[in-house]
Amino acid sequence: MSWIMYVYHVVREYPDGTRGKRKKLLCRYEPNLKVGGLYLHLGKSFPGMYRVLGVEEETYSE
Numbered sequence: 751m752s753w754i755m756y757v758y759h760v761v762r763e764y765p766d767g768t769r770g771k772r773k774k775l776l777c778r779y780e781p782n783l784k785v786g787g788l789y790l791h792l793g794k795s796f797p798g799m800y801r802v803l804g805v806e807e808e809t810y811s812e
Contacts, residue, residue, distance in 0.1 A: 752811040
């Protein structure tokens with residue numbers, strides 16, 4: 751059995767359209783975010799608005 755983990759590169763975005771300087775990595779097991787999409791409150795460590803810059807797929811097996 752194998753699992754696919756989706757690693758999203760996200761950056762903080764403010765209401766005036768400016769972006770933060772540093773990107774963060776967000777790991778998910780489901781591909782439920784679109785690249786270029788703007789999302790609110792992605793989880794406990796991600797309050798506020800975040801823009802998805804890119805995604806990588808990593809495959810793990812037993």
